Amino acid sequence: MTGINPWALGVFILFFAATIIIGSSIQWLRGLFGGGKSATVTSDEEWSLGGRQFGAWVTWFLVGGDFYTAYTVIAVPALVYAAGGYGFFALPYTIIVYPFIFLVMPRLWKLAHAGGHATAADLVRARFNSRPLEIVVAITGLVAVMPYIALQLIGIRTVIQALGLPGDIPLIIAFVSLAAYTWLGGLHAPALTAFIKDIMIYIAVLVAVTVIPLHMGGYAALFAGADTSQPVLHAGQGLPYATLALSSALAAFLYPHTLTGILAAKSADTIRQNAVFLPIYTVVLGLIAMLGLMAHTAGIKTDNATMVVPLLFQQIFPAWFSGFCFAAIAVGALVPAAVMAIGAANLVTNNLLPKQKDPVRTSRITALAVKVGALFCVLFLNAKFAIDFQLLGGVIILQTFPALILGLLRVRFSSVAMLAGWAVGGIFGLGLCWMDGLKPIHMVTLGPLSGMISTGLLSLVVNLVVVGLVTLVKPATEAPNMSGVEPQKRTLVS
Amino acid sequence: MGQPPLLCYDKAGKNAAFLREKTRSRHQSPLTPQQAIDTSAPACMTNRVQIKNNKPGRFKMKILYLLLLLPFLGLLWTPLYDRYTPVLFGFPFFYWYQLAWVPVTSILIWIVWKKGHDA
The missing domain is CATH 1.10.287 (Helix Hairpins)
Known part of the structure; x- marks a missing residue:
């Protein structure tokens, strides 16, 4: 990069700052236009779940905004650039996740609505009436979401670095803007700015996927060098491709931030409707992934794969438009990072700390602490393959799958079975990752058959086997509580 | 993976509805609105869904x-x-x-x- 281009920087600052200011003043704006109703953040549900009042449109933007993150725009093309068609697994992943959402999430929403729950750990506590299991689910969510927020900070840092700002200044800018934004706006801030983010991302991506191929002679040119008689995936990549897609899809909506977006919906039908229309984002994701192939054709050479997209934009676009695209990516990181911090803060205030007098204040402070944690992740961990972080988080978050999703079944699972499955699956999965050098896939040999399988999926299978065995040996003594309402509360009501 | 839990769940839900139906007929009492809501049922099985279940x-x-x-x-x-x-x-x-x-x-x-x- 040769110095700072004033046009690129100017456009970037204009859009980035405008979004942060709008997001931060959302509560004040709502007070102004909403006839004075809820002008201040008074209740925790208002700050953390937007009052559970988001309709189909807002939910579409919010869930889309925090599911398709800077990870999408930076890391997916980076992986496609580094590994070719293999990096495309994000596409089947973000397709098969929707039938899953359609089937499971309306049920979780109804339970959460009936019991007034805001987090996965809340739901698990109500189902199993077990404080240890609640704590375990809460801590797992917290640990898994931390590198995810780090990923977003890396995304913001990448584009600010690409603008030519040196050293740690980019990271500090990213951190301060994120903190201010979440503190003031609560969930309403990302819900509104998700709208701005999406419009910016759509403009940037649609221009990129039409203009860049024009420079190179159409999409056919992207694949001109390939040997078309061979499969697209290299030998042995098929199995990890499919298993990574499956395990990512199962993990995707166990995260605190994605679940927050779902639980903030107005009704179960809002969620079903969104399962129909959210895949539109996946089309954009597929086109974004193509940017990795375009970078090769455009002759981009870099060791740092996360810089692929910024470098490509700078090479093809005029300075002012690459500034706009970078702002789109930075805002695209800000929205999910804010929802993640809020989701994590909900876990701490609802499930880990004793009941608070001022939950909003506690949530705000916790959200800030979570972001500081993420900042440390960025500073001290290897940020080279940002996507691997997310995949490791996926291994541990998958261990909460049985408690949260199998808990929807009318089976006498005991909390002991769930705890045992979580512990064995988690240790097994992290052990494999550690042995494989922090890789998300593991070589499995079964007689003559062998192949690489997603570590997350393997550890989930181990987890499920343990849960099944313990349940067979010692089923829960009481009938499962399927009402979503906690036993103590229920007796009080009746 | 997302599929089997649902089917099992539905089956269980149906069985539960069936059992309630059986108990009710044994007591020979008509279904009052309160019973129809049946607080012991999962929240996702509101009476509306149960009626649907019997179709x-x-x-x-x-x-x-x-x-x-x-x-x-x-x-x-x-x-x-x-x-x-x-x-x-x-x-x-x-x-x-x-x-x-x-x-x-x-x-x-x-x-x-x-x-x-x-x-």
């Missing part, structure tokens, strides 16, 4: 849910699409086939959603 459309619903398995089958079996030809608009088969599953999945979910309303 013959239940079986059709289960068949419909199988539609949601198709994206899993079509996308997770990679040998099905792991090749370059036929090319469409310059995109190798591998890429356009997967992209094509996006609208197909949307439509499948939409069908199940709408039919679920009617059933």
